[in-house]
Amino acid sequence: MNYQKIYDQIIERARSEVRKKKSTVYYEAHHILPRCLGGEGLTIQWKTHPNIVLLTAREHFLCHWLLVRLHSENAKLIYALWIMCNTGSGTNYRRYTPSRRAYEESKNLHSKELKKKPVWNMGKLPSKKGISQTREHIEKRIKAHKGTTRTEEAKSKMSEARKGKIPWNKGLHRSEEQNRNYKKPVRHKETGVTYSSINEASLAFKCTGQTISNRLKKGIFEYT
Numbered sequence: 001m002n003y004q005k006i007y008d009q010i011i012e013r014a015r016s017e018v019r020k021k022k023s024t025v026y027y028e029a030h031h032i033l034p035r036c037l038g039g040e041g042l043t044i045q046w047k048t049h050p051n052i053v054l055l056t057a058r059e060h061f062l063c064h065w066l067l068v069r070l071h072s073e074n075a076k077l078i079y080a081l082w083i084m085c086n087t088g089s090g091t092n093y094r095r096y097t098p099s100r101r102a103y104e105e106s107k108n109l110h111s112k113e114l115k116k117k118p119v120w121n122m123g124k125l126p127s128k129k130g131i132s133q134t135r136e137h138i139e140k141r142i143k144a145h146k147g148t149t150r151t152e153e154a155k156s157k158m159s160e161a162r163k164g165k166i167p168w169n170k171g172l173h174r175s176e177e178q179n180r181n182y183k184k185p186v187r188h189k190e191t192g193v194t195y196s197s198i199n200e201a202s203l204a205f206k207c208t209g210q211t212i213s214n215r216l217k218k219g220i221f222e223y224t
Contacts, residue, residue, distance in 0.1 A: 065081060
C-alpha cells in the first residue's frame with residue numbers, strides 16, 4: 001500500500017476546500033511535515049502558514065497513523081499517535097476514537113520504544129526500606145536536632161497541613177500487652193533519666209507515646 005500517496009491525497013483535499021474554523025464545524029490543525037522531521041510553523045498559524053492544514057478529527061488521526069507507517073522508527077511520531085489514541089471522548093467529545101486495530105498497533109509500537117529507554121532508577125542505590133539504622137547514626141541524628149525549636153510560622157504551617165486529614169490510628173485500640181508496656185518505667189539511655197511510664201516520657205519529650213515506643217525499639221530508651 002502506498003502510504004505516502006494516501007497521505008498526500010488527504011492533505012490536498014483539505015487544502016482545496018479552503019477550510020476555516022467555525023463553531024459549527026470541528027477541525028484540528030496539523031503539521032503537513034511534522035516538526036520532528038524538520039517542519040515549521042505553529043498550529044495557531046493555520047490561516048497563513050503553508051505547513052499547517054485543517055483536518056477533521058478522523059483525517060488528523062489517519063494522517064498520524066500514516067506518518068508512523070512511513071517513519072516507523074521515529075519515536076516522536078509513535079508517541080504522538082499513542083497520545084491521540086488516549087485523548088478521546090474523555091477529554092474532548094469531538095476527538096476521533098481509534099479502532100481497536102489502530103489502538104493495538106500504537107500500543108505495541110509505544111511499548112517497544114519504552115523498552116529501548118534505560119530504567120529510570122538504573123545506577124541508583126537500592127532503597128533503604130527495611131534496613132535498620134545503626135546506633136551511631138541514630139545518636140548523630142539526635143545530637144543534630146537537640147536543642148532546636150520550630151518557629152511559630154513552621155508550627156502553623158504543620159497545623160494547616162494536618163487539618164482535614166484523618167489520623168492513621170483513628171479507631172485502632174492498643175492490645176492488653178501494649179497497655180501494660182505503656183505503664184512500665186522507661187529510662188533514656190543517653191541521659192540516664194528514668195520515667196515512670198511511656199506517657200510520662202512522652203510529656204517530657206513533647207512527643208506522642210507512639211514515638212517513645214519507636215525509640216524503645218531503636219534502643220534510645222529501655223524498660224527498667
